[in-house]
Amino acid sequence: MPQLPVRPDTPCVAVCSTTFDAVCRGCGRTVAEVAQWAILSATEKEEVWLRITAQGYPQRGGLSR
Incomplete structure (x- = not known):
């Protein structure tokens, strides 16, 4: 793995x-x-990380989208 x-x-x-x-x-x-973040597995969290970074997140200030 x-x-x-x-x-x-x-x-x-x-x-x-x-x-x-x-x-x-x-x-x-x-x-x-x-x-649910605290109970997600490491693999599930990584799937979220991959999606949000591909979409340009996390963003400081949050309102630039």
Whole structure:
């Protein structure tokens, strides 16, 4: 099994905004991913990391999208 990259504990950038969207404008995670982050496996977290970085997240300031 390939080694997973070393990542921060969470993609959170303390710019939480899901008021009008299902996706946080700061980190790019869905509301469900944020809520379940602590119980996701390392592989599941890596899948989220790959998706959000491909989409240009996490973003400081959060509103540039």
